Amino acid sequence: MGPRERILDAATELFYREGYDATGINRVLEKAGAHKQSLYQHFQSKESLGLAYIRERSQEVSDLIALVTRKDDPLEMVDAWVRVLKREARKERFLGCPVVNMAAQTLQSPDMREELGAILQGWIDAIEEYFRRISGNPLLANQKPGDLARRLIVIYEGNTQMFLVTRDRKWLDGIARDFRACLKGSASIDS
Incomplete structure (x- = not known):
């Protein structure tokens, strides 16, 4: 190497x-x-190293999204995603979303903000495409793929940040729970 x-x-x-x-x-x-x-x-700088780091770490999340979106059932998809996160958390290899963690530490960097925003948008686009592909699933009736993709990312980010703060894996389970509530048209904030 x-x-x-x-x-x-x-x-x-x-x-x-x-x-x-x-x-x-x-x-x-x-x-x-x-x-x-x-x-x-x-x-060129620590920031350019940081950009290379976030591109590499974000690719791991993109790869995970590509893997779990092979499932035709959106509930199975989110359950598979949560299983991977919980497995990584048990091994102490999951410490929250690398993009949001980095964003919180680089607020003054326009280049970093631009890169992080593009990464998040890429994840949303991939999930939106998945929801479009399975749009015939009855669970997705009356759901707009783009809106649903954005909500899933918000659910993921919120719950993973709560996990980061508490290290309580119930927050990772909250991703699946809150996504199910989203599909039912309700909001769940139970902890």
Whole structure:
């Protein structure tokens, strides 16, 4: 593995586990076993390393969305998504949504905000396409695919942030519960 990959791997772990703001470049380089010259040869700044990190982490979520949206039943889809999140949480590999976690730490960066917004929109678009594909499912009667996709992402983000704060996996179960309530046309805020 070359220096770029080692640096990105180290940043991916540290930024996600310890936070972007809390992780200095020297810590990344130490973990990667790399020198500053290698860092700046591949990344112009900490922010450009952060952008590379978020693209990599967000691709993992995109891959998960692609996997679970193979199911034709939207309830099975969201249940599969929650199972993966809970499995990762048990292994202490899920610490909330990497996009929202990064957004909270980079509010002053227009480039980061633009990238994070594009990533979230990509997830919404993928889920909207899924809902369009299965639009004949009776559970989706009277639902607009775009609206439903946005609501699912909001449900995911809200519950994963509550999980991040409390580390209580009931919030991950809340994703499926709240999505079911959404399909029924009601709002559930039970904890």
